[in-house]
Ligand SMILES: Nc1ncnc2c1ncn2[C@@H]1O[C@H](COP(=O)(O)OP(=O)(O)O)[C@@H](O)[C@H]1O
């Protein structure tokens with residue numbers, strides 16, 4: 001599902017944020033991306049979401065080499081991914097329902113379908129009763145669940161999350177992680193960047209560890225180089 | 231709610247794993263396309279009505295910019311129509327040589343009336359003219375002292391409607407001057423030519439002012455849309471992150487531009503008509519001083535009004551498109 005092949009990323013005027021990163025995340029696999037602050041976790045996720053592009057090497061998502069994705073096909077690629085941020089990225093002048101509906105409206109679903117699917121997604125994260133509220137009236141954990149509902153509402157095959165529990169207390173963090181585990185249970189590939197080591201130690205999932213832009217092979221596993229046919 | 235199938239068998243050949251995505255059917259997308267357009271159309275109007283004062287200020291600025299060339303155009307349009315009317319009542323006076331006999335004059339009159347360029351020829355007899363002058367001028371007694379009638383016979387030529395523009399009249403004049411018995415040909419055509427020249431300059435002026443103000447309208451709308459984009463920066467970032475295409479993100483801003491253009495041109499129509507109403511009264515008075523026909527500019531015609539509305543909407547769309555094209559690129563998720 002996700003394949004990094006000798007990927008390096010150098011920001012203009014900066015050091016290498018990622019150097020020669022190789023790893024493979026299988027379909028339906030769930031992994032945590034860890035490392036110190038500045039290790040390159042966000043950068044790695046941004047390469048997958050095409051918010052940034054690799055300086056060298058290739059990132060291949062679902063068989064598609066991202067180097068070949070143009071500005072015009074990029075939106076359609078992003079519709080296949082659910083992306084979740086530490087700061088939620090909600091629209092505060094729209095209701096919870098409207099926020100979650102956005103991906104479906106962008107794809108052109110009918111109003112009936114939109115309603116059905118938004119309700120299903122909100123139900124899944126336990127926020128159905130808040131559909132008419134504005135995000136600003138919700139707690140941090142609730143806002144994060146709204147953003148998760150938005151990320152999964154069009155049933156993407158891949159979920160990416162960048163420090164999704166960074167602003168939450170341990171109990172809420174655990175709730176959010178359980179949600180991700182539940183999505184992974186039904187086959188969604190999940191990659192979560194976090195430095196909440198105590199939390200991920202409770203969960204028996206693969207850990208990909210970054211340090212100064214490089215993968216730590218012992219902890220990460222599965223870093224052999226792949227021959228890419230695309 | 232998430233994908234129902236649990237694919238436990240992991241596929242290791244990378245290229246065979248495709249991202250699967252929930253997609254609406256084609257017919258659904260087709261139908262939704264129009265519904266969404268309508269929704270965004272009115273949603274963008276709703277956004278404008280949320281800040282009515284700011285919207286009205288911008289729309290008024292647009293209205294004034296559009297009203298100026300439109301108003302000038304209306305006035306010029308009437309002036310050229312008016313000059314057309316005057317043109318058709320042009321008359322050319324042929325003062326005959328005093329020794330021309332009545333019979334001779336009659337022949338010339340008949341001959342001229344046969345010209346296709348001439349609608350009618352009227353003969354004003356020199357004796358009758360003198361009589362009229364004596365009766366009306368107040369110099370009656372003084373004139374009676376004259377031994378000879380100083381007035382010549384006069385043929386008044388009315389050019390036909392189809393031959394009444396200044397060029398054709400000039401040709402006719404040259405023709406008439408060639409007649410032996412004609413002493414003097416007189417047509418006060420100069421004022422007409424001057425009027426034409428002024429209208430001509432005016433039309434170019436309207437074109438220049440119109441172009442400049444159309445540019446101003448584009449700039450106003452462009453700047454307004456730029457601010458709107460800036461205000462919705464975070465929303466645009468979110469849209470891009472969840473896979474909104476450029477055209478999807480552009481749409482509400484284009485409609486906003488359209489609404490501004492429509493509102494601006496409606497205000498312009500209102501302004502021009504109010505100005506016409508204000509001008510019409512004294513104008514009617516002025517024209518009554520010249521002749522009995524009351525002249526009025528009326529209100530804006532349906533053609534000019536709809537042209538103005540259409541140009542307003544197009545300028546709005548166009549200005550928004552330029553602004554969106556330029557500023558949307560600068561906003562990308564970080
Ligand atoms: N837009 C950017 N421009 C320049 N340098 C950046 C940018 N984003 C991140 N970096 C640098 O890249 C490195 C990795 O950053 P990041 O991926 O955000 O790390 P993490 O998410 O693990 O904290 C850091 O040294 C950071 O300063």
Ligand SMILES: [Mg+2]
Nearest residue numbers: 041042043162
């Ligand atoms: Mg980070």
